[in-house]
Amino acid sequence: MRLLTLLLFGLLLSTFPALAAGDDYDYPHADPLVATILGTPSGQRAPLAEDLPVRLIDLEVLPDHKVPDIFWYNEKLRCSLAYQKQKAPLIFVVAGTGAGFNSDKMLALQSIFYQAGFHVVGISSPTHANFITAASGSAAPGVLRRDARDLYRVMQKVYEEVKDDIDVSTFHLAGYSLGGAQAAFISQLDDEVKVFNFTKVLMINPPVSLYNSASRLDRMLDENVQGGAAGAGTFLREQMNRLAQIYSASDFVKFDNEFLYNIYRNASEPPKENNLAALIGISFRISAVNMMFATDVMTQSGFVVPKGAELDNNDDLDDYFRTLTYISFARYLDELLLPIAQAGNSQVTRQQVIDGSSLVAIEEYLRKTGKIGVVTNADDLILDAAELDYLRSVFGSRAKIYPTGGHCGNIDHQQVASYLAAYFTQSGAEGAKP
Amino acid sequence: MKTRRLSLLLLTLLLLSGCAATAPQGKAKYALADFEPPGKERPLDVADPIEPANKELYRFNYYFDRYLFLPVVNGYEYVMPDYAEQRVSNFFDNLGEFGNFTNAVLQLKPKSAGITLSRFLINTTVGIGGLWDPASNWNLQRQDEDFGQTLGRYGAGNGPYVVLPILGPSNARDTTGLIADTAISSAVDPLNFDHNEELAIPYQAGRAIDTRHRQPFRYYKSGSPFEYELVRLLYTEKRKLQIAK
Numbered sequence: 001m002r003l004l005t006l007l008l009f010g011l012l013l014s015t016f017p018a019l020a021a022g023d024d025y026d027y028p029h030a031d032p033l034v035a036t037i038l039g040t041p042s043g044q045r046a047p048l049a050e051d052l053p054v055r056l057i058d059l060e061v062l063p064d065h066k067v068p069d070i071f072w073y074n075e076k077l078r079c080s081l082a083y084q085k086q087k088a089p090l091i092f093v094v095a096g097t098g099a100g101f102n103s104d105k106m107l108a109l110q111s112i113f114y115q116a117g118f119h120v121v122g123i124s125s126p127t128h129a130n131f132i133t134a135a136s137g138s139a140a141p142g143v144l145r146r147d148a149r150d151l152y153r154v155m156q157k158v159y160e161e162v163k164d165d166i167d168v169s170t171f172h173l174a175g176y177s178l179g180g181a182q183a184a185f186i187s188q189l190d191d192e193v194k195v196f197n198f199t200k201v202l203m204i205n206p207p208v209s210l211y212n213s214a215s216r217l218d219r220m221l222d223e224n225v226q227g228g229a230a231g232a233g234t235f236l237r238e239q240m241n242r243l244a245q246i247y248s249a250s251d252f253v254k255f256d257n258e259f260l261y262n263i264y265r266n267a268s269e270p271p272k273e274n275n276l277a278a279l280i281g282i283s284f285r286i287s288a289v290n291m292m293f294a295t296d297v298m299t300q301s302g303f304v305v306p307k308g309a310e311l312d313n314n315d316d317l318d319d320y321f322r323t324l325t326y327i328s329f330a331r332y333l334d335e336l337l338l339p340i341a342q343a344g345n346s347q348v349t350r351q352q353v354i355d356g357s358s359l360v361a362i363e364e365y366l367r368k369t370g371k372i373g374v375v376t377n378a379d380d381l382i383l384d385a386a387e388l389d390y391l392r393s394v395f396g397s398r399a400k401i402y403p404t405g406g407h408c409g410n411i412d413h414q415q416v417a418s419y420l421a422a423y424f425t426q427s428g429a430e431g432a433k434p
Numbered sequence: 435m436k437t438r439r440l441s442l443l444l445l446t447l448l449l450l451s452g453c454a455a456t457a458p459q460g461k462a463k464y465a466l467a468d469f470e471p472p473g474k475e476r477p478l479d480v481a482d483p484i485e486p487a488n489k490e491l492y493r494f495n496y497y498f499d500r501y502l503f504l505p506v507v508n509g510y511e512y513v514m515p516d517y518a519e520q521r522v523s524n525f526f527d528n529l530g531e532f533g534n535f536t537n538a539v540l541q542l543k544p545k546s547a548g549i550t551l552s553r554f555l556i557n558t559t560v561g562i563g564g565l566w567d568p569a570s571n572w573n574l575q576r577q578d579e580d581f582g583q584t585l586g587r588y589g590a591g592n593g594p595y596v597v598l599p600i601l602g603p604s605n606a607r608d609t610t611g612l613i614a615d616t617a618i619s620s621a622v623d624p625l626n627f628d629h630n631e632e633l634a635i636p637y638q639a640g641r642a643i644d645t646r647h648r649q650p651f652r653y654y655k656s657g658s659p660f661e662y663e664l665v666r667l668l669y670t671e672k673r674k675l676q677i678a679k
Binding site: 070071073074078100102124128129130229230233234236237240243244245247248253255289290293294297301302303304305306307308313314315316317318319321322323326327335 | 460461462463464465466468469470474475476477478485486487489490493496575576577654655656657658659660663671672674675678679
């Protein structure tokens, strides 16, 4: 009898994990910088699906599209489909800034949604070089409405490619970080064009304003690395040397996440806040460098690559990389994105570009639609207090805000993963009340 | 004979890659000089004097992978159950202990050498010819040592970065090491290939397939314009760590 009760209780928990997640949330890292860098410790991670059936898709998105020699390997857009054998709902997942369809977070989300019974299509961020070269109409990401159109076209092409092989009952959409904000714009577009008629849409750790969030990440580099971008190389060198010292003195054989997590746990003093912030800032800058280089080459803007220079596979790119590490996102917006936008329409102002990269631009839609939910953390690095309140006020009960987790650090934490899956599996779930 | 063909290939690639550059028209808005003085220290630089040839080989390896190596590896993975694949990997790892042992001794690391020797004895007997790895469960972790690390241990620098055909990222020191390790393994000759010549080729082919099967890296998979540069840096740092250990 007791056994039966326990079993029922267990079943109850697994059916309504979203309800269980609130009170006893046990994500371990209270520091958002640590959470953002280290993610979830392996013991608390949602287990990855083993041997899930994945089909990799090389997609021709723009017919008659000419890709320069240097991007010969990026002619087609690479996407993935994890498929169920039976009829099932399909979730499109859009990656965050600079991330590909197969980044760690994407693989975690793919696994979470696949295990919950969904087909999962993974799509690289429009800021990823492969997307910029193969699938972007403008090759200059950052204007969310335009990014959404690019993504929407990709989704239709992917579905066209796989629809004969899988049986889809209904369509959902999710995205993390920048991909989350883009998902909202795609949802609005879909409400007009009605190709997929998304049932539910989920934004995971989205920015409210891309410009604000990017500027915040820019500052993490500028303010925490001695000498700013010029000192990034020296900073990384010092950190790697320190790690090497610890590693060679340790008993660990493998240099991996477990080793890194172990040093963190056993360190005599906590890591310096400004070093952690610097690491995040540098990592964001490297994503931005990849993006800016692809944009510059594809648009022939003459930003760091001279106009007319036909780069080739074997050319030395070091100086381009190095030069771009000095360019902040604000500068990208002012000096690369804005001129490209103005070339299409000379009336466009800087403020319009900034406003267009913010959820505020579609606030009315977000308030009124019942299908979009948001999951984020109170200590997400890319949001300030006002922006967090903004999400609360716009989404109301459709906002799920965890106290800790930093920026996407808890995405694969068991409780969060259960919530993400439950959001889509429960019809009329708490997160999706109109 | 083999090495001569290799150097011919390298030379051809060098010559081919020399004539690819196209003269740009005009200047870009920003150049490096706008942000930093010319002689600025570059703490993460890796010496890469034959970069164009390396990049060509990097691309060659992609095609080799795509049209030959990976299809073979995929076929292998398709036919073999995971369980059998693991036995094969253990088998080759066990024979690799000869190299680990020799290099641990050369680096005067008695502890590593001891662990490696115990691992070999345990895995060859209890682990039935090395098909299983009980030693790891008894807290005898594999000690990866190679002649490149031995050279590094005695102060040899990286030398220029080299992308080897099929084998991928390396540098002058590690390529020398690779040749030495090959010589060591053919001198030890644990499977007695001297008298079973017909086994040598299947053995090498099997080892190559097993190695690629275990290596998740795929050329150009990141889609990043700077993947080559990143791989170059990561390879160099990884070797530095291995040598320091």
